[in-house]
Amino acid sequence: MSGALVIEVERCKGCELCIAACPPRVLEMSREVNATGYRYPILHPGCTGCTACQLVCPDAVFEVYRLSSG
Numbered sequence: 001m002s003g004a005l006v007i008e009v010e011r012c013k014g015c016e017l018c019i020a021a022c023p024p025r026v027l028e029m030s031r032e033v034n035a036t037g038y039r040y041p042i043l044h045p046g047c048t049g050c051t052a053c054q055l056v057c058p059d060a061v062f063e064v065y066r067l068s069s070g
Helices: 017-021 052-056
Strands: 002-007 027-033 039-043 062-067
Antiparallel strands (some): 002 062
16 A cells, blocks of 8 residues: 655645654655745655545644555
C-alpha cells in the first residue's frame, strides 16, 4: 500500500508534530517559509498513507490518500 499527501502549505504553523509522527520518515521541514513566515513539511517518496501526520496536525494541513497497487 502506498499513499499520497496534499499539504496545505499556507495553513501550516511549523509545529513539526508531523515530522516526529511519520512512521516511514518521509516528511521534513522546508527551508522556505509560507506567507505567514512558517516553515512547512515537504514530502519525499515512500508515503504509506498511514494518516499519522493528519491525526497529529492541529491545523488540518494534510489530506491523505491511500493508493492501491492494482
